Amino acid sequence: MIETExxxxxxxxxxxxKSYLWIVLILMLVFAVLGISVGPSKVSxxxxxxxxxxxxxxxxxxxxxxxxxxxxxAAILSGAALSxxxxxxxxxxxxPLGSPFTLGLSNAAAFGxxxxxxxxxxxxxxxxxxxxxxxSNPYITTISAFFWSLVASLLIIIVARKxxxxxxxxxxxxxxxxxxxxxxxxxxxxxxxxxxxxAIVFWTFGDLSKGGWKELLIQSLIILPVLLxxxxxxxxxxxxxxxxxxxxxxxxxxxxxRLSGMIAASLATAAVVSFYGIIAFVGLVVxxxxxxxxxxxxxxxxxGAALSGSxxxxxxDILARTVISPMVLPVGIITSLVGAPLFIxxxxxxxxSSQWK
Amino acid sequence: MIEIxxxxxxxxxxxxxxxxxxxxxxxxxxxxxxPNGSGKTTLIRLLNHIxxxxxxxxxxxxxxxxxxxxxxxxxxxxxxxxxxxxxxPSTVFDTVLLGRNPYIRWSPGSGDRKITSDILEKLHxxxxxxxxxxxxxxxxxxxxxxxxxLAQQPSIIIxxxxxxxxxIRYQNxxxxxxxxxxxxxxxxxxxxxxxxxxxxxxxxFLIIDDGRIVAEGGLEVFDEQLIESVYKIKVxxxxxxxxxxxxxx
Numbered sequence: 001m002i003e004t005e006x007x008x009x010x011x012x013x014x015x016x017x018k019s020y021l022w023i024v025l026i027l028m029l030v031f032a033v034l035g036i037s038v039g040p041s042k043v044s045x046x047x048x049x050x051x052x053x054x055x056x057x058x059x060x061x062x063x064x065x066x067x068x069x070x071x072x073x074a075a076i077l078s079g080a081a082l083s084x085x086x087x088x089x090x091x092x093x094x095x096p097l098g099s100p101f102t103l104g105l106s107n108a109a110a111f112g113x114x115x116x117x118x119x120x121x122x123x124x125x126x127x128x129x130x131x132x133x134x135x136s137n138p139y140i141t142t143i144s145a146f147f148w149s150l151v152a153s154l155l156i157i158i159v160a161r162k163x164x165x166x167x168x169x170x171x172x173x174x175x176x177x178x179x180x181x182x183x184x185x186x187x188x189x190x191x192x193x194x195x196x197x198x199a200i201v202f203w204t205f206g207d208l209s210k211g212g213w214k215e216l217l218i219q220s221l222i223i224l225p226v227l228l229x230x231x232x233x234x235x236x237x238x239x240x241x242x243x244x245x246x247x248x249x250x251x252x253x254x255x256x257x258r259l260s261g262m263i264a265a266s267l268a269t270a271a272v273v274s275f276y277g278i279i280a281f282v283g284l285v286v287x288x289x290x291x292x293x294x295x296x297x298x299x300x301x302x303x304g305a306a307l308s309g310s311x312x313x314x315x316x317d318i319l320a321r322t323v324i325s326p327m328v329l330p331v332g333i334i335t336s337l338v339g340a341p342l343f344i345x346x347x348x349x350x351x352x353s354s355q356w357k
Numbered sequence: 358m359i360e361i362x363x364x365x366x367x368x369x370x371x372x373x374x375x376x377x378x379x380x381x382x383x384x385x386x387x388x389x390x391x392p393n394g395s396g397k398t399t400l401i402r403l404l405n406h407i408x409x410x411x412x413x414x415x416x417x418x419x420x421x422x423x424x425x426x427x428x429x430x431x432x433x434x435x436x437x438x439x440x441x442x443x444x445x446p447s448t449v450f451d452t453v454l455l456g457r458n459p460y461i462r463w464s465p466g467s468g469d470r471k472i473t474s475d476i477l478e479k480l481h482x483x484x485x486x487x488x489x490x491x492x493x494x495x496x497x498x499x500x501x502x503x504x505x506x507l508a509q510q511p512s513i514i515i516x517x518x519x520x521x522x523x524x525i526r527y528q529n530x531x532x533x534x535x536x537x538x539x540x541x542x543x544x545x546x547x548x549x550x551x552x553x554x555x556x557x558x559x560x561x562f563l564i565i566d567d568g569r570i571v572a573e574g575g576l577e578v579f580d581e582q583l584i585e586s587v588y589k590i591k592v593x594x595x596x597x598x599x600x601x602x603x604x605x606x
Contacts, residue, residue, distance in 0.1 A: 007470060009486060010470065010486060013448070235464075236458070238455055239458055243438060245436065246502075249435060249515075250431055250455060250458040250505075250509070251431030251458055252427070291445070296445035
């Protein structure tokens with residue numbers, strides 16, 4: 001086939017977007033390797049290689065397999081889940097402020113955790129010598145958080161079924177759900193004793209060290225199919241971006257996709273939030289940073305946001321473990337502290353997709 | 358060919374379309390005319406199956422739209438909506454490529470990109486292929502949406518006010534383009550407000566008022582009485598070398 005001038009330009013344009021994906025993938029891998037070695041006890045590249053090949057000593061084995069690797073995989077999975085859910089929520093709600101938390105999920109999960117702490121004594125906490133609060137019986141907290149974030153999505157599904165899955169209905173219901181769950185959590189905090197209160201507050205700090213291999217397995221069983229589902233529908237989300245009527249006439253069933261996308265995003269987000277607590281900003285800002293660099297074609301945006309979200313969360317987690325080492329900060333604090341200035345910088349510099357064609 | 362058989366439609370129990378029957382022949386170019394609130398846009402949405410009639414049926418080449426999937430309909434009927442600002446704009450090329458959506462299973466192939474690039478060239482949009490659609494002028498943008506409709510390779514293109522927000526030069530450009538598409542065998546149905554532009558470019562008309570057809574046919578259906586009763590204003594009709602013009606008095 002003769003390649004026309006337009007096709008040449010377009011192929012060049014797509015090549016640039018693909019190269020962005022490769023660059024971020026490499027960056028993510030670099031962060032992952034860095035993430036293995038950084039922390040209170042140093043692990044060198046040599047240690048890592050010897051552990052991987054089965055010749056490492058027991059301590060290093062323990063550190064790498066039980067602490068560092070699960071943590072890194074948790075960052076990769078959670079970063080991708082939050083960031084891609086953000087992209088999809090923005091698209092189906094046709095709103096730049098869309099994020100995995102728009103529908104009140106994080107507040108609902110926090111309420112679920114608080115409820116578990118108070119009702120089931122999941123929060124019989126004590127201070128360890130590192131001054132961290134430990135939540136005993138963490139499974140009940142996780143299950144309760146997951147359950148209540150699904151209740152929040154159920155609320156929106158009911159409204160969507162009765163009054164139509166329009167962006168307005170969904171956003172308004174989300175805001176109302178957020179307010180409702182915040183009020184309920186505040187109520188619980190008011191009746192909680194000091195120890196319960198600290199457990200409730202501690203849970204809301206997004207922290208990737210809360211999980212292990214079992215948590216990762218459950219998480220990936222939810223998140224990986226969701227990511228695949230989103231990627232499969234990338235052209236349908238492009239259609240939705242051009243308006244409901246246009247999408248319909250392009251053969252896309254907008255109400256059905258909006259509802260299923262919302263449920264999928266809720267599941268993926270709940271799979272992150274209920275295990276690790278609230279990790280702010282990744283789901284809102286990473287999609288916008290990627291949009292500014294490669295544009296809003298979902299075909300590149302979805303994989304781009306997945307890789308960038310993973311790299312971003314990995315990077316933030318490394319910072320969280322090094323800034324005031326040997327103390328480890330919850331990564332949820334770092335994501336906002338790094339994300340906000342980074343986004344404002346991009347906004348001010350006017351780095352937009354239009355300059356990279 | 359698309360056939361409307363006695364359709365009715367209401368929004369929340371207030372009837373909007375009250376028994377319309379009409380046939381759009383293959384390769385016809387029809388303007389749907391009527392005052393605001395007469396049901397033009399609703400009729401267009403029904404034709405495109407965005408809305409479903411409460412009773413009656415719409416047949417596409419003899420098959421009811423109700424029996425077709427939304428992707429099957431999208432391969433036959435393309436729709437150019439009224440201008441909408443895109444929150445997340447894509448490039449012109451990607452917008453037109455999206456017209457291939459009803460045919461895509463996993464991802465558009467080289468054939469789809471070839472069709473897109475050919476259409477862009479035919480519609481003189483090659484120069485702006487990589488621009489965001491929000492950066493284009495109104496006329497260019499309308500051409501992009503028509504290009505997207507063409508990429509669907511439909512037998513029918515339905516347009517809702519394609520000349521709204523365009524200056525007279527772009528209005529003519531868009532309507533001339535539609536005339537050419539019709540010559541290529543595509544059935545064109547558009548809702549339009551500007552009577553004189555419709556009279557100049559369209560050979561067939563469907564005038565609706567209060568959810569019913571009040572006149573259908575060619576230029577001969579227009580007379581002062583009809584326009585006055587539909588639009589509730591006094592008008593004068595001028596005829597000159599086969600063309601007619603309507604002016605308010």
